[in-house]
Amino acid sequence: SFTSSFLPLKCGKVDINDTQDETSLKPIMGVENMNPELLQKMVYDSLVWCSLHGLVVGDKNVKKSGIVPGVGMVHAPFALLPTSFPQSHWQQACELTSIFNELVDRVSLDGKTKKVDDFTRRLLDIHSKMLEINKKEVIRLGLHRSDYMLDDQTKDLLQIELNTISSSFPGLGCLNSIWSFSRNLLNHYGKELGLHPGRVPENAAAAQYAKALAQAWKEYNNYRLALCLNRAVILIVVQTEERNMYDQHWLSSILKERYPFLHSTDNWFLVLFSSCTVHTCRGGQAVAVVYFRAGYAPADYPSESEWRARLLMECSSAVKCPSISYHLAGTKKVQQELAKPSVLERFLENKDDIVKLQKCFAGLWSLDDSKVVKDAIERPQLFVLKPQREGGGNNIYDNNVREALLKLQDGSEEQAAYILMQRIFPITSPMFLVRDGICHQDQAISELGIYGAYLRNKEKVIFNDQCGYLVRTKVSSSNEGGVAAGYGVLDSIYLS
Numbered sequence: 001s002f003t004s005s006f007l008p009l010k011c012g013k014v015d016i017n018d019t020q021d022e023t024s025l026k027p028i029m030g031v032e033n034m035n036p037e038l039l040q041k042m043v044y045d046s047l048v049w050c051s052l053h054g055l056v057v058g059d060k061n062v063k064k065s066g067i068v069p070g071v072g073m074v075h076a077p078f079a080l081l082p083t084s085f086p087q088s089h090w091q092q093a094c095e096l097t098s099i100f101n102e103l104v105d106r107v108s109l110d111g112k113t114k115k116v117d118d119f120t121r122r123l124l125d126i127h128s129k130m131l132e133i134n135k136k137e138v139i140r141l142g143l144h145r146s147d148y149m150l151d152d153q154t155k156d157l158l159q160i161e162l163n164t165i166s167s168s169f170p171g172l173g174c175l176n177s178i179w180s181f182s183r184n185l186l187n188h189y190g191k192e193l194g195l196h197p198g199r200v201p202e203n204a205a206a207a208q209y210a211k212a213l214a215q216a217w218k219e220y221n222n223y224r225l226a227l228c229l230n231r232a233v234i235l236i237v238v239q240t241e242e243r244n245m246y247d248q249h250w251l252s253s254i255l256k257e258r259y260p261f262l263h264s265t266d267n268w269f270l271v272l273f274s275s276c277t278v279h280t281c282r283g284g285q286a287v288a289v290v291y292f293r294a295g296y297a298p299a300d301y302p303s304e305s306e307w308r309a310r311l312l313m314e315c316s317s318a319v320k321c322p323s324i325s326y327h328l329a330g331t332k333k334v335q336q337e338l339a340k341p342s343v344l345e346r347f348l349e350n351k352d353d354i355v356k357l358q359k360c361f362a363g364l365w366s367l368d369d370s371k372v373v374k375d376a377i378e379r380p381q382l383f384v385l386k387p388q389r390e391g392g393g394n395n396i397y398d399n400n401v402r403e404a405l406l407k408l409q410d411g412s413e414e415q416a417a418y419i420l421m422q423r424i425f426p427i428t429s430p431m432f433l434v435r436d437g438i439c440h441q442d443q444a445i446s447e448l449g450i451y452g453a454y455l456r457n458k459e460k461v462i463f464n465d466q467c468g469y470l471v472r473t474k475v476s477s478s479n480e481g482g483v484a485a486g487y488g489v490l491d492s493i494y495l496s
């Protein structure tokens with residue numbers, strides 16, 4: 001009839017007998033009973049969104065993808081729907097951030113050294129040199145990320161680790177939640193899913209990190225300007241090959257956009273670690289801030305020249321993010337030492353703060369605790385054996401814990417290179433994980449990271465804040481969780 005031409009045109013299969021009204025649409029929060037057509041549509045929309053908005057990483061199948069921007073990009077692996085997380089634990093994790101920031105600053109002033117592995121030894125050597133020459137860091141900048149899991153049995157929020165160097169994903173992680181398909185997706189499909197976009201907390205990690213870097217730059221340049229010297233630059237130290245480069249480019253593009261004083265190419269630059277020595281001396285250009293997105297792994301120091309570069313930077317007056325002592329304060333050995341009784345009291349005065357920190361510490365032991373080592377050999381599945389390494393993929397689990405401990409019992413030298421940690425078993429739930437354009441449904445577990453920034457100039461604390469978050473989700477049968485390492489996917493949070 002004539003009037004039918006005024007009805008909206010519908011896509012897809014149309015049931016002409018469809019009398020369903022809105023109220024009969026059931027919310028489909030559950031993953032099992034997800035309508036397959038809706039699922040396919042959401043996955044497709046999300047993949048398009050990632051590609052259009054730069055939620056991408058280098059594709060490992062393309063040779064130059066870690067070197068040349070724009071070559072061989074693939075969407076970052078992601079969880080289709082945000083992970084449900086209790087509001088109270090979210091609040092708790094946020095509150096802990098400024099206390100951990102403060103703790104790192106205090107611990108960094110502690111001169112005590114411990115027995116460690118060869119790599120950490122080299123870092124400690126630089127630290128000892130700084131103590132010898134009585135080097136003081138006047139302006140101190142920390143860009144940290146503290147990671148947690150929610151223990152299923154006790155429902156406690158337990159810290160996995162605190163990262164003080166190269167905390168990754170402030171760029172892609174917040175893209176995933178703010179502008180992200182989580183919110184976009186929920187704006188589009190929330191009603192059908194029974195999910196409310198307002199429950200995905202705001203996440204401005206990259207902007208907050210950029211703000212802290214720019215502020216540190218300003219603090220440094222204040223006294224240069226007073227001496228009528230040229231403005232110094234921000235130096236971002238990166239790995240030669242980095243498939244996670246877009247995460248770093250997000251941060252640097254925000255720096256350029258929001259802080260135009262950093263705009264011109266010669267007062268801001270990104271540089272490879274291997275060429276640091278050359279660059280720091282080039283044309284006498286002074287460096288205000290060195291931001292490390294490299295330097296946390298032995299592979300970043302293929303020759304003595306990288307160690308010389310690190311030492312050169314540490315000796316300089318530039319603000320180091322992190323300084324060698326902030327870097328060391330984030331090692332797993334220090335995490336384990338801080339969990340010992342009455343150690344926190346050496347660094348913090350506020351009793352409430354100490355209680356809050358202790359509440360989120362899981363069991364942590366050194367390998368000279370023979371009772372725990374014996375226990376771990378008997379029941380290895382309840383422990384994680386951790387070397388002093390960063391970047392994921394280094395931990396030892398299950399029967400390998402037993403084997404490694406038995407081996408380590410022979411020669412005592414290597415023992416100091418590891419710590420033992422209580423294995424945390426978080427709540428598992430069915431999730432949709434998307435990698436390489438394919439959506440898998442699996443039982444998954446999540447890890448929440450809270451970014452924190454800390455900046456002080458002499459006695460004045462300029463910045464000590466929570467700066468957004470990162471959720472990484474992985475298949476529950478996988479031990480490691482790194483997104484870049486290929487185990488996990490980026491996710492966001494849905495407060496419940």
Ligand code: ADP
Pocket residue numbers: 147160161362384386389390391392393394395421422423424425447479480481482
């Ligand atoms: P890295 O510095 O290499 O990231 P982590 O301590 O974060 O080292 O360990 C890597 C991953 O291993 C974590 O993201 C987490 O998925 C898993 N993991 C670490 N510690 C534990 C633990 N105590 N219980 C369960 N899983 C853990």
Ligand code: MG
Pocket residue numbers: 161162163389390391392
């Ligand atoms: Mg780490």
Ligand code: MG
Pocket residue numbers: 147161392
């Ligand atoms: Mg980690």
